Every structure is written in structure tokens, then in C-alpha cells.
Amino acid sequence: MEQRIDQPGQYSNFQPVFDLELCDGCGECAVQCTFNEIRIEPRGDRKIPVANRQACGACHRCEVMCPRRAIYIEEKPLALRKHAVWKAADLKRVHYQSSSGAVNLTGFGSDKDLPTYWDNLVFNACQVTNPSIDPQREPMETVTYLGRKALSRQEAIKSGSNGSLIKLKLPVVFAPMSYGSISLNLQKAIARTAVEKGLIWYSGEGGLHEDLYPFAGHAVLQVASGRFGVNPSYLKVARAYQIKIGQGAKPGIGGHLPGEKVLSGISQTRMIPEGSDAISPAPQHDIYSIEDLRLLIYAIKEASGYKPVCVKIAAVNNSAAIASGIVRAGADMVYIDGFRGGSGATPSIVRDNVGIPAELALAAVDQRLREEGIRNQASIIIAGGFRNSADVMKAIALGADAVAIGSTVLVTCGCHGCQRCHSGKCPWGITTNDPEISKRLDEDWAFERLSNLIDGWSHEMKEIMGLNGIYDIGSFRGNRLILRGVGLSEKELDILGIKHAGE
Ligand code: SF4
Numbered sequence: 001m002e003q004r005i006d007q008p009g010q011y012s013n014f015q016p017v018f019d020l021e022l023c024d025g026c027g028e029c030a031v032q033c034t035f036n037e038i039r040i041e042p043r044g045d046r047k048i049p050v051a052n053r054q055a056c057g058a059c060h061r062c063e064v065m066c067p068r069r070a071i072y073i074e075e076k077p078l079a080l081r082k083h084a085v086w087k088a089a090d091l092k093r094v095h096y097q098s099s100s101g102a103v104n105l106t107g108f109g110s111d112k113d114l115p116t117y118w119d120n121l122v123f124n125a126c127q128v129t130n131p132s133i134d135p136q137r138e139p140m141e142t143v144t145y146l147g148r149k150a151l152s153r154q155e156a157i158k159s160g161s162n163g164s165l166i167k168l169k170l171p172v173v174f175a176p177m178s179y180g181s182i183s184l185n186l187q188k189a190i191a192r193t194a195v196e197k198g199l200i201w202y203s204g205e206g207g208l209h210e211d212l213y214p215f216a217g218h219a220v221l222q223v224a225s226g227r228f229g230v231n232p233s234y235l236k237v238a239r240a241y242q243i244k245i246g247q248g249a250k251p252g253i254g255g256h257l258p259g260e261k262v263l264s265g266i267s268q269t270r271m272i273p274e275g276s277d278a279i280s281p282a283p284q285h286d287i288y289s290i291e292d293l294r295l296l297i298y299a300i301k302e303a304s305g306y307k308p309v310c311v312k313i314a315a316v317n318n319s320a321a322i323a324s325g326i327v328r329a330g331a332d333m334v335y336i337d338g339f340r341g342g343s344g345a346t347p348s349i350v351r352d353n354v355g356i357p358a359e360l361a362l363a364a365v366d367q368r369l370r371e372e373g374i375r376n377q378a379s380i381i382i383a384g385g386f387r388n389s390a391d392v393m394k395a396i397a398l399g400a401d402a403v404a405i406g407s408t409v410l411v412t413c414g415c416h417g418c419q420r421c422h423s424g425k426c427p428w429g430i431t432t433n434d435p436e437i438s439k440r441l442d443e444d445w446a447f448e449r450l451s452n453l454i455d456g457w458s459h460e461m462k463e464i465m466g467l468n469g470i471y472d473i474g475s476f477r478g479n480r481l482i483l484r485g486v487g488l489s490e491k492e493l494d495i496l497g498i499k500h501a502g503e
Pocket residue numbers: 018022023024025026027028029030048049065066067068069070071
């Protein structure tokens with residue numbers, strides 16, 4: 001059914017506001033808006049921009065690109081009457097679904113007001129008797145190794161595991177975001193940054209574009225339920241491989257890249273016909289048990305020449321038991337994606353109501369693997385809404401070996417969180433492969449910004465280590481005494497394995 005503009009709910013919560021004293025009517029804002037929110041109209045002897053008041057999602061592209069700084073974005077005041085139960089988003093969901101009959105898709109991470117435990121955790125700091133370390137003057141070690149670690153030299157020689165450890169200069173990795181869900185320009189910028197900064201990047205399930213083969217030595221390539229792009233050379237070139245079981249933004253469901261987004265490069269890379277929907281089934285159809293998972297882990301190891309294998313799961317209630325099984329099945333890394341993780345496209349009803357916070361899953365998994373005496377057999381990589389270097393360091397103190405960042409990468413490259421990644425019209429050229437719009441993201445510019453972000457976080461992470469009197473990230477990892485909780489219940493503190501502030 002054709003969408004009518006006179007349907008209830010056909011309006012936006014935001015609008016561009018124009019300062020007509022500054023505006024010279026150049027029309028750039030209308031060009032930049034990929035959602036047709038702005039039109040240019042004659043007014044007397046000049047042209048002026050006019051908001052259509054229907055499609056603004058607060059992407060801020062027009063505001064940033066206006067050469068005369070003549071625009072700001074405002075949230076429409078009291079767009080809907082306040083109601084204790086029926087929030088604006090609830091009303092809009094019903095309006096939208098009753099006009100379309102569709103599942104409400106969304107992108108980016110969840111904006112639901114569920115707890116972000118990082119905000120309730122604080123670091124301790126050295127005072128008087130335990131001197132802090134000045135990272136400007138003292139050498140600080142942030143090098144981290146990912147993979148199965150032998151407990152003795154003899155064991156390492158016997159298993160050959162030392163050679164397969166992945167060296168990171170900083171315990172930060174780039175989260176899986178497939179070519180298709182993000183633009184090729186962005187994926188190249190991510191890969192270049194990983195190589196430049198001594199990190200790794202995860203490919204997501206979109207295969208490996210031919211331009212990215214030179215960066216495969218720092219890549220963890222994904223084998224997901226759709227098996228997109230998986231071929232013999234794909235299984236040889238990477239630094240490591242990742243089996244995707246679940247994703248934090250959509251635990252328990254598969255993925256869907258609409259046919260209109262499967263353009264020629266994506267079709268070749270994913271090895272599917274151009275214009276056909278890329279459907280990833282919810283489960284891996286050959287995995288129904290830990291034994292099945294073990295078969296796939298070792299099949300990939302055999303095919304790849306015994307590269308490390310990572311298994312990615314969404315954070316759920318029984319993550320600790322699942323992680324134990326994953327490690328015992330032979331995985332070298334367990335990747336846990338919390339419920340604030342981003343997505344190129346997911347049903348909002350799933351994103352906002354399924355899964356658990358990364359913090360709780362991480363603490364539970366680290367604790368369980370330690371109790372079972374198998375913590376050395378696999379690294380833990382945690383993802384799902386990491387916003388700054390303090391979040392990262394809190395995760396390291398809770399037991400993570402490394403933290404994966406995805407949404408932060410998008411924000412670094414201009415994203416303002418408008419949550420329309422699924423539309424294929426990302427105004428910043430980030431989550432689109434439209435030939436024209438994707439040109440907006442300059443690869444070199446994105447590379448520079450990502451490199452700056454990593455440099456800035458590296459300085460801050462060293463400061464946090466130093467103020468705790470720790471010069472080696474290895475002594476920070478799993479050191480929960482560094483953390484204290486503020487405003488958390490006994491149960492939450494118990495699961496996190498930390499004390500309350502003041503104790
Ligand atoms: S981009 Fe700025 S100066 Fe140009 S028409 Fe829009 S508001 Fe006016």
C-alpha cells in the first residue's frame with residue numbers, strides 16, 4: 001500500500017531551523033539531506049530553505065555542511081502529550097505499524113533507558129602509601145596478546161600455541177561491521193587504522209572485498225550462518241576467524257541485507273546474485289550442540305592452517321555456561337556482545353527487549369572460566385556500547401582481554417546517532433553503499449580520525465593505569481579491586497564481583 005502523508009504519525013520529532021539572516025540560499029542543505037526534509041523555495045528576490053517537517057532524524061548533516069552556519073536542529077517541543085505509560089515512541093510505533101504492517105527496523109544501538117553499569121563503576125586511585133605513576137615520564141605497557149595461552153614453556157612448545165597469539169598494541173579491536181552494512185570506504189579506513197596502530201579488525205559477515213586482502217593479516221574474518229564470501233582463499237588469508245552465533249543487537253535472530261542494497265561489489269564479495277536479498281539464518285544450520293560447534297572450529301582450523309578461532313555470542317543469561325562450552329570446544333577467543341551493541345538493521349522490538357548488559361555477562365564469564373581453571377585457554381573480547389576509554393578500562397578490570405568498538409567508529413566518522421542505518425541513505429556515507437552517498441565518507445579523513453581516536457584513548461588508558469599505580473595492562477586485567485560500585489544493589493555488586501564505594 002502506498003504511504004500517505006496524511007496518516008497519523010507521519011511527522012518527525014526533530015526539525016531543522018534556519019537563520020535567514022545568515023542564509024544566502026545556496027541550497028547545500030537540501031542537497032545534503034538524503035531524506036528530503038529540506039526544500040528550497042523562492043521568497044521575493046531570494047531563495048530560502050524550508051523544512052518539510054516530516055523526515056528529520058537529527059543526523060545533523062545539513063547543520064555541519066552549511067557554509068554559513070545558518071542551521072541548527074531542534075527537538076520539537078512537546079510534540080506529543082506526556083503520558084506515564086504511552087511514551088512518544090510507543091505511539092509512533094503503533095502509528096507506523098498500522099500504516100505499514102511492517103516490522104519496525106532500526107539501526108545504531110539501543111536508546112532504551114536500561115542501566116549502563118559503566119556509569120555506576122568508579123576507579124580507585126593511589127594516595128600517599130601507594131604512589132601513582134606518571135605516564136608522561138614512565139614507560140607504560142599496553143601490549144595485549146589474544147588467544148589460547150599455554151601455562152608453561154613446555155606446554156607452549158608442545159601445542160605450538162605461542163606462534164598463534166595475536167599481538168595488540170592496545171586492548172581495543174574494531175567490531176564486526178560487514179561490507180554492505182557499512183560502506184567500503186569506511187571498512188578500508190578501519191582496516192588501515194588496525195594495521196597502522198597494531199590492532200585487529202573484524203570483517204563481519206559480508207566476506208572480504210578484493211581491496212581489503214592487503215589488510216587481511218590484521219583481520220578476523222567471519223564465518224556466519226549465511227557463509228557469505230567464505231571460500232578457500234578467504235579461509236587462508238586472515239589473522240584469525242570468527243564463528244558468529246549471536247549479536248547483541250539481535251540475539252536469536254538472523255540478518256537481512258535487502259536486495260536493493262546488494263550492488264555489484266557486495267554481490268561479488270558475498271558471492272550472491274546482484275539484487276537478491278542476503279538472508280542470514282537465525283541459527284548456524286550445522287550447529288545444534290557444543291560438539292557441532294567443535295566440528296566447525298576444527299574445520300576452520302584445518303582449512304586455515306591452525307589460525308586462532310573466535311566464537312561470538314550475544315550476552316544472555318547463561319553466557320557463562322555457554323562460554324565454558326565454547327572454550328572446551330577449542331575456541332581461542334570468546335566474543336561477547338552486550339545488548340547495547342549496534343546494528344545496521346534490526347527490529348527495534350528485539351534490540352530493546354532481548355539480551356543482557358555486557359558488564360554482567362563479562363563478569364560472569366570471566367568468573368566462571370577462572371573457577372573452572374580454563375581462563376588461560378581463551379581470551380575474552382567484550383562489545384556492546386563502549387563509548388570512551390574509561391568504559392574500556394572498566395571492562396579490562398572486570399576481566400576482558402580486549403574491547404571491541406563499533407558504534408564509536410561510526411561516531412568518529414561523523415555519525416550523530418539518527419538510527420536510520422537500515423535505510424541505505426546514511427547522510428554521512430557511513431552505513432550506505434549508494435554510489436553517490438557513500439562518496440561522502442572520505443577514506444583518508446576517516447583513517448585520520450580513527451587514528452586520532454586510538455591515540456587519544458591510548459593516552460587516557462595509560463593515565464588510568466598510572467593513577468592506579470599500574471604500569472602493565474596485564475596487572476590491570478581482571479583486577480576488580482580497582483573498581484567500586486556506586487548506587488548498585490548487593491546482587492548487582494555480587495554478579496560484578498566488586499565492592500561498593502566506601503568499602
Ligand atoms: S546550506 Fe545554509 S546557507 Fe545554504 S541554503 Fe541551507 S541554510 Fe542557507
